[in-house]
Amino acid sequence: MAFIAFIFGTVVGSFVNVLIYRLPKGISVVAPPSHCPACGHRLEPMDLVPLLSYLWLGHKCRYCCAPVSWRYFGVEALTGAVFALVYYRFGATxxxxxxxxxxxxxxxxxxxxxxxxxxxxxxxxxxxxxxxxxxxxxxxxxxxxxxxxxxxxxxxxxxxxxxxxxxxxxxxxxxxxxxxxxxxxxxxxxxxxxxxxxxxxxxxxxxxxxxxxxxxxxxxxxxxxxxxxxxxxxxxxxxxxxxxxxxxxxxxxxxxxxxxxxxxxxxxxxxxxxxxxxxxxxxxxxxx
Ligand SMILES: [Zn+2]
Structure with missing residues (x-):
């Protein structure tokens, strides 16, 4: 169960990355869909799998090869870890x-x-x-x-x-x-x-x-x-x-x-x- 909480947390963490990038700029957090900040190419589901996309695409954009900050991976992993910790500590409440x-x-x-x-x-x-x-x-x-x-x-x-x-x-x-x-x-x-x-x-x-x-x-x-x-x-x-x-x-x-x-x-x-x-x-x- 803690593992499921972790996986769920990484999915939420990928949205947290969107919040970090968009909120200070005043951009809507729901539309437009995610795109590469370097080349503007819209990201496909394959580019948006938490943690794994970052690893299998070799920390770079699939379209323009611009490097992707390790922070995206870090925020997803951190959110997953915190969700697992909350579940471990307080149960499914x-x-x-x-x-x-x-x-x-x-x-x-x-x-x-x-x-x-x-x-x-x-x-x-x-x-x-x-x-x-x-x-x-x-x-x-x-x-x-x-x-x-x-x-x-x-x-x-x-x-x-x-x-x-x-x-x-x-x-x-x-x-x-x-x-x-x-x-x-x-x-x-x-x-x-x-x-x-x-x-x-x-x-x-x-x-x-x-x-x-x-x-x-x-x-x-x-x-x-x-x-x-x-x-x-x-x-x-x-x-x-x-x-x-x-x-x-x-x-x-x-x-x-x-x-x-x-x-x-x-x-x-x-x-x-x-x-x-x-x-x-x-x-x-x-x-x-
Ligand atoms: Zn790109």
């Missing part, structure tokens, strides 16, 4: 199905943010709707297996509302704090980028973008306040470590770091082991 759709959106957001520093509003909106759909469906709609297990529980509608309201506020406060703490660096970057024409006249740089704040609402709606906090803190920690590592390697000059991917990794950690973390922390508080 309504909630697991909704989680899979959510992860497909988040994988798309991960790569649009890496590529273009954009998380399309449509992806955040979908994530928010899924969060409330999961809350409305409620814990009773799922197998009881995971109620006794360490993942974060599906939250109540009230919990989803509270999470969606509180988490973006917290992240926004962190951004304000970051803007104060890194005032000097941000000012330097702003003047450098203004000189290079990367920033418009008078345009300001934030430590993080508003897309990240909306993403925090998605995390809150899906995890509630406690699970959302685990996701947020894990994400900020990963983002900070990654940022410092890049700085140490002097790879940061002239590059902003997209923060969305760190938040998405934090979200994944919370979904799969957040319950463990919360229980460990509560035990710590109780002195146990």
């Amino acid at each position: 309504v909630d697991a199905g909704l989680l899979c759709v959510l992860f497909a959106c988040l994988i798309a957001a991960f790569f649009t943010d890496v590529d273009q520093y954009i998380i399309p509003d449509s992806l955040n909106a979908a994530g928010l709707i899924i969060g409330f759909a999961r809350a409305v469906a409620g814990p009773d709609a799922f197998s009881t297996r995971w109620l006794s297990e360490p993942g974060v529980q599906p939250v109540t509608v009230l919990g989803a509302l509270a999470g969606a309201a509180v988490l973006p506020g917290l992240l926004y406060l962190m951004i304000l704090l970051g803007n104060v703490m890194f005032r000097r660096q941000i000012a330097e970057q702003e003047s450098q980028w203004a000189n290079e024409g990367i920033l418009e006249e008078g345009e300001r740089l934030d430590a993080m973008g508003m897309g990240d704040v909306k993403l925090a609402a998605v995390m809150g709606a899906n995890l509630g306040i406690a699970g959302g906090l685990v996701a947020l803190l894990t994400g900020v920690f990963i983002g900070a470590v990654f940022g410092l590592a890049l700085k140490a390697m002097k790879r940061l000059e002239g590059h902003a770091i997209p923060f969305g991917p760190a938040l998405i990794i934090g979200f994944s950690v919370s979904v799969f082991v957040g319950g463990d973390v919360i229980r460990w922390y509560l035990n710590l508080l109780a002195g146990g």
